[in-house]
Amino acid sequence: MIDSCAYEAKPLLTVAEALARILAALAPIADTETVTLSAALGRVLAHPVTAQTNLPPERNAAMDGYAFAGADVSADAAVTLQCVGTAWAGRPFQGMLQAGQCVRIFTGAVVPPQADSVVMQEQVRVDGAAVRVPPQPKPGQNVRQAGEDVRLGASLCADHTTLSPADLGLLAAAGVAQVAVVRPLRITFFSTGDELVGLGQALASGQIYDSNRYLLGGLLADPRYQVTDGGVLADDPGQLEAALLKAAATADVLITTGGASVGEADYIRALLAQRGQVAFWKLAMKPGKPLAFGTLAGCHFFGLPGNPLAVMATFRQLVQPGLHCLLGLPYQPPLRLLATCTSLLKKSPGRQEFQCGIFSQAADGSLTVASAGLQGSHVLSTLHKANCYIVLPATCQGVQPGEAVWVEPFNVHS
Ligand SMILES: Nc1nc2c(c(=O)[nH]1)N[C@H]1C(S)=C(S)[C@@H](COP(=O)(O)OP(=O)(O)OC[C@H]3O[C@@H](n4cnc5c(N)ncnc54)[C@H](O)[C@@H]3O)O[C@H]1N2
Ligand code: MOO
Ligand SMILES: [Mg+2]
Numbered sequence: 258m259i260d261s262c263a264y265e266a267k268p269l270l271t272v273a274e275a276l277a278r279i280l281a282a283l284a285p286i287a288d289t290e291t292v293t294l295s296a297a298l299g300r301v302l303a304h305p306v307t308a309q310t311n312l313p314p315e316r317n318a319a320m321d322g323y324a325f326a327g328a329d330v331s332a333d334a335a336v337t338l339q340c341v342g343t344a345w346a347g348r349p350f351q352g353m354l355q356a357g358q359c360v361r362i363f364t365g366a367v368v369p370p371q372a373d374s375v376v377m378q379e380q381v382r383v384d385g386a387a388v389r390v391p392p393q394p395k396p397g398q399n400v401r402q403a404g405e406d407v408r409l410g411a412s413l414c415a416d417h418t419t420l421s422p423a424d425l426g427l428l429a430a431a432g433v434a435q436v437a438v439v440r441p442l443r444i445t446f447f448s449t450g451d452e453l454v455g456l457g458q459a460l461a462s463g464q465i466y467d468s469n470r471y472l473l474g475g476l477l478a479d480p481r482y483q484v485t486d487g488g489v490l491a492d493d494p495g496q497l498e499a500a501l502l503k504a505a506a507t508a509d510v511l512i513t514t515g516g517a518s519v520g521e522a523d524y525i526r527a528l529l530a531q532r533g534q535v536a537f538w539k540l541a542m543k544p545g546k547p548l549a550f551g552t553l554a555g556c557h558f559f560g561l562p563g564n565p566l567a568v569m570a571t572f573r574q575l576v577q578p579g580l581h582c583l584l585g586l587p588y589q590p591p592l593r594l595l596a597t598c599t600s601l602l603k604k605s606p607g608r609q610e611f612q613c614g615i616f617s618q619a620a621d622g623s624l625t626v627a628s629a630g631l632q633g634s635h636v637l638s639t640l641h642k643a644n645c646y647i648v649l650p651a652t653c654q655g656v657q658p659g660e661a662v663w664v665e666p667f668n669v670h671s
Pocket of ligand 2: 542543544545546547562564566567634
């Protein structure tokens with residue numbers, strides 16, 4: 258009996274063990290590059306950034322109104338102040354406020370040194386230069402203090418943050434024009450299989466279109482990655498070896514889909530074993546069982562199964578955390594929420610399953626989830642309809658309607 262037909266004698270690796278092995282095997286890349294802030298969205302900050310200025314830099318008004326000294330007004334009675342000038346955003350008041358005086362002020366304008374409070378214009382009565390200020394129970398209000406947002410020297414952004422629009426806003430507010438970021442991870446991916454045909458060609462019998470190329474290409478579309486589409490490779494050991502070794506010369510990570518299982522045209526594991534190292538192959542995961550992970554010619558290697566839903570599941574659960582680890586990002590488990598399942602879910606014990614679901618939230622905030630349809634690992638229409646995984650433990654033997662299940666929404670980014 259040949260090895261590939263041998264019964265699976267030993268228990269398969271769990272998804273958690275596979276993840277732990279991947280994270281342990283991948284050391285963050287150290288290379289950095291400097292980019293302008295406008296090119297930094299979605300990149301990984303390489304070094305912490307501290308504030309070189311207070312935020313706000315100076316005391317300024319939070320409202321359009323009148324600025325005055327708290328000592329000049331009263332908590333119990335209205336007071337009339339004399340308006341002696343205007344403080345505009347970008348054009349501070351140049352004079353000196355005396356006792357009993359105020360200035361017209363607009364939101365964002367520097368509060369004159371002698372003033373400490375701003376009253377909204379809706380609350381005063383103005384008659385020429387006379388401004389009647391109602392009783393002020395809280396002097397000091399409507400003034401943003403210098404440094405109340407961020408103090409000079411305090412941390413603006415920790416290193417190994419993936420820069421979000423909010424992060425860019427904060428860095429720009431502090432005058433940071435460029436940042437050091439981790440260089441993009443160089444990833445080359447291939448589809449493998451004699452049956453695969455490119456779009457635009459007619460299908461002969463036995464052929465299918467190469468959909469993984471678009472599915473995986475889409476999953477890899479990320480400013481943190483520099484992706485090369487290696488195209489389709491035939492189920493031919495010589496061609497696979499030559500193409501993968503060539504790609505390894507310039508990539509950090511190689512990803513293939515297909516040929517990862519035990520069929521006689523499945524060469525990926527054997528190639529990895531002969532020309533590189535297999536860290537693990539096969540895990541107790543559905544879809545995704547024949548995933549191979551290891552190294553080839555100095556590159557990290559993920560051999561994903563060919564079935565499209567297995568590509569998605571292994572990418573989300575294992576490849577993406579690995580890529581994040583190479584970028585130095587701390588591991589963040591996917592967000593999972595408890596929801597009431599409204600469908601009957603079939604499952605045999607043995608593998609942790611990632612079934613495609615459609616979850617929704619009722620007006621009272623409660624979550625329900627239904628099966629998205631047929632769960633075969635080739636059923637792309639189910640994946641298309643789904644907005645989450647229903648994550649079922651290996652031991653689970655099926656779910657009755659009304660039972661609580663864990664749901665992993667698809668569109669939560671890290
Ligand atoms: N005897 C066994 N057979 C299989 C097992 C097993 O344990 N024992 N595992 C099954 C599981 S689970 C999976 S998943 C698949 C994985 O197969 P491979 O990784 O070897 O992939 P292929 O055989 O090349 O293809 C599988 C399937 O996917 C289609 N495919 C492949 N590439 C693409 C592509 N780029 N775009 C669209 N579809 C693609 C291919 O045509 C096949 O239908 O193995 C099971 N078998
Ligand atoms: O693991 Mo396979 O992806 O079940 O079909
Ligand atoms: Mg196969």
